[in-house]
Amino acid sequence: MLTIPSEEASITQDDAAAAVAAANSAVANIPQLKDDDNGTAHHLHHSYAPQHQHQGYDALAAQNLAPQQHQQHQLDPQMQQHQQQLHNVPQRMTHQHHLQQHLAQFAQDHHNVQQHDRDHLLSQQLAQQHFQQQQQQQQQQPQLHHQQIPLQHQQNHQLSQQNHQVLTQQALNQQHQVLNQQIPQQPHHSLSHSHHLEMLAQANESDLLEAANRKVAPRSSDLFRVGPPFSETRHHQDIYCKGNDMDVNPILEARIDRGFEVGENGTWIGYKRNYFTLVSSFSLENFDFDRFISNKFYTYEKSSRNGEPAGESKVEISYFAVRLVAKCSDDDVSISLIQHTAKRDKGPQFPPPIYPAVPGDLPDHETVKASCNKRNGGKIENMNKVFYFDRGDYYRNVNLDTLKDNSILKNYPSDSIARVARFERIQFTSSIRVKQTASNSRYFTLHVELLGIIEDEDLQIQPILLSSIESPPLIVRGRSPSNYHKDRTSGYRGHIAQH
DNA sequence: TTCGACACATAAGT
């Protein structure tokens, strides 16, 4: 049903040459596993963290957590059973088999919102499971060579920083301060007026002083700030439209909505202990949604046989996916991001999910802000319309079903397909080192990658890096108390207090 | 110095 005939397509010399070139850079950005010391490359490091402690969490979550919060994290008893199933799956189980399991399960529960969300969860976990499986297998197979490409942030980012003057809270505070200082100096037209102003000024002053000593409010909506602009889409592997062999140009967009702010010298600063939020979507140039789903796409994969590189083969893209990775300015630590649930310490931790995705529009900052921590069913439903494409709905609307569908849509592992990949409650793993030298901080970059998920001869799914975008250098401040007293740029802890 | 764990506090969500 979901098997894709593996085409051993013959390609022209030119195609091959282009593909070689592209293939060489295709996987450059996929980080290797930390303990990957034998040079064996891994396509993906996202795997379902096997050592999660869910005890005590499930009951709590089942009672208290909104479905939305369940999406990526929560394992109710039913899901746990799923996990068991998935984890018990023989290593060489095929993608197809996976999907059958999934579909069977989906047929079982697909009625209410909770189940819809469970489906999201399942989708993601399936994807992760796939990748984990993939990864395991790759450890026994010849690998694509991962070529390191030097980070080239400086020019790009200085440019984009200049072009994106974001009015930060710091700037606002400074303006505010100036305003306050000006108040007493204004001409006094009347005694009562001036008196009034003085009182105002005094009130503001004490407010500000108080603010200077107050902790940042943990739930302040003010913590949502637009982060640095991302680079232009960089292409790693070409995408072609299956019908007419046209070269298709993918465009990735991403925005950080929480967790990073500009410091006074234009650097972007985040805090290791705090969450950040990032959203991303992609589009294919000249392809609206209808055109997208009425087409299939292919790319080239560098294949290997018995450990020897064996040229490139044309492979159909089963579906697209979006993932988030972080890189460090010097060493590259592969799993450097972690996602928490709303329960934080009391819940499990995951690597950021890989989102099977269709093209979509990036929602604006306010929308992302509004989407956080919702438990109300109606609101969640509305948000899901923004962030997800519901294949079931679509089939009902066009009077199709999975069996009749012949589009790329049917290859997606779940009915809930991301239009927008939303990464919430992400932190750099505690193991990252933020200090390089006494004076110098190491910096990080965030990369959003568009993946093409393909199936190899053995029906194993494999991701191929198609294109990516990256953030400018990000400074991540560590836990040292020194980072929490001066030059603080977030929250309303005052910039007034210049210790 | 750094990290996990626990604690406190407070705006948002219901």
Next chain:
DNA sequence: CACTTATGTGTCGA
């Protein structure tokens, strides 16, 4: 309006 949640960050101790 009262109750619950989510999350920045203070702190302790290995």
